[in-house]
Amino acid sequence: MAPLSVAIAVWGLVTGVAMVNSGLSITVAIVMTLTVFAGSAQLAVLPLLATSAPLPIVWVTALLVNLRFVIFAAASRKSFVMLPWQQRMLAGYLNGDLGFALFARRFADDPERGNPVQWGYFYGGAVVNWVAWMGSSIVGILLGGLAPTDWGLELGAYLALLAVLIPMVHRLPVVAGVLVTGLIAVATVHFPLRLGLLLAVLAGVGVAVGVESQRPGDQPHGAVAVAADITGEGEVA
Amino acid sequence: MDSALYLTAAIVGLTLVTIATRSSFFMLPARIELPPNVERGLRYAPACALTAIITQGVLARDHQPYMSVHNYQMWAILAAALVFATTRNMIAMMVVGMAVFTALRLSF
Numbered sequence: 001m002a003p004l005s006v007a008i009a010v011w012g013l014v015t016g017v018a019m020v021n022s023g024l025s026i027t028v029a030i031v032m033t034l035t036v037f038a039g040s041a042q043l044a045v046l047p048l049l050a051t052s053a054p055l056p057i058v059w060v061t062a063l064l065v066n067l068r069f070v071i072f073a074a075a076s077r078k079s080f081v082m083l084p085w086q087q088r089m090l091a092g093y094l095n096g097d098l099g100f101a102l103f104a105r106r107f108a109d110d111p112e113r114g115n116p117v118q119w120g121y122f123y124g125g126a127v128v129n130w131v132a133w134m135g136s137s138i139v140g141i142l143l144g145g146l147a148p149t150d151w152g153l154e155l156g157a158y159l160a161l162l163a164v165l166i167p168m169v170h171r172l173p174v175v176a177g178v179l180v181t182g183l184i185a186v187a188t189v190h191f192p193l194r195l196g197l198l199l200a201v202l203a204g205v206g207v208a209v210g211v212e213s214q215r216p217g218d219q220p221h222g223a224v225a226v227a228a229d230i231t232g233e234g235e236v237a
Numbered sequence: 238m239d240s241a242l243y244l245t246a247a248i249v250g251l252t253l254v255t256i257a258t259r260s261s262f263f264m265l266p267a268r269i270e271l272p273p274n275v276e277r278g279l280r281y282a283p284a285c286a287l288t289a290i291i292t293q294g295v296l297a298r299d300h301q302p303y304m305s306v307h308n309y310q311m312w313a314i315l316a317a318a319l320v321f322a323t324t325r326n327m328i329a330m331m332v333v334g335m336a337v338f339t340a341l342r343l344s345f
Binding site for chain 1: 244247250251252261262264267277279280281282283284288290295297310314321322325328331335
């Protein structure tokens with residue numbers, strides 16, 4: 001858990017600095033980090049918020065980045081399905097990349113689902129993750145306000161997103177998907193309302209699914225394996 | 238639109254997106270499963286969305302493609318990608334990326 005807290009803290013620091021350097025005020029950045037609680041989605045929407053992109057584009061972009069959590073939820077639901085809905089919602093909200101990776105790796109083969117040991121492990125990890133993330137991103141927000149803007153620190157947001165992206169790109173379908181997405185995204189950058197972004201993602205997903213369907217034997221099976229495949233075995237994200 | 242209102246609405250919506258995606262299958266009845274076709278699409282959307290954000294941010298300027306040798310962010314991102322792909326070290330990657338950008342910015 002300790003090395004993971006360091007990884008979370010670095011990631012939080014970078015996200016905090018990037019939020020302020022994209023032009024958000026310190027107050028807005030702190031509110032955003034305390035509520036949204038999804039680093040890659042927060043970083044991904046910064047360039048959109050900085051240019052006052054239409055709200056539906058902002059929300060859909062975050063949704064696309066966060067769709068991996070739907071697969072995580074499907075993978076670990078059996079351990080939580082017997083709890084009251086308030087607790088399920090809280091556990092879901094806390095089920096981010098690292099918490100999920102640890103929990104899935106520890107209990108993926110455990111035939112007994114949903115016992116106090118599993119919940120204790122989950123919430124223990126979630127609390128450490130939450131404290132490390134919130135503490136470091138607020139420190140990053142306060143530090144980010146001190147740096148001159150011509151240092152180019154907004155590049156930090158793209159570098160941090162790259163650290164999430166690279167471990168995801170390790171099989172042919174996703175390689176094809178991101179290449180097509182990248183080409184179309186640049187070619188359509190002049191489209192109004194940032195619609196080129198959505199078009200590029202749709203085309204990339206379509207190509208990835210198409211390539212995958214040509215290679216049916218090569219795919220992970222079962223929600224846990226699929227979830228691990230997306231994140232590249234639970235890298236920092 | 239008023240900037241405070243815009244940012245408030247953005248943050249409320251983003252929080253709902255986090256809750257909706259993370260809690261999705263925790264809230265649904267057990268008999269509802271993720272259909273394999275839907276799962277296939279969901280699997281690739283995050284990588285593609287991150288790619289679109291990064292490429293539009295780094296390889297474009299003023300709503301036009303910007304793939305010139307003078308695009309310092311492009312060189313910084315390429316160097317950082319190389320470092321991260323080989324070392325998986327996020328700190329090394331950030332340092333190299335920012336160093337390449339700063340060196341180019343100050344040299345030319």
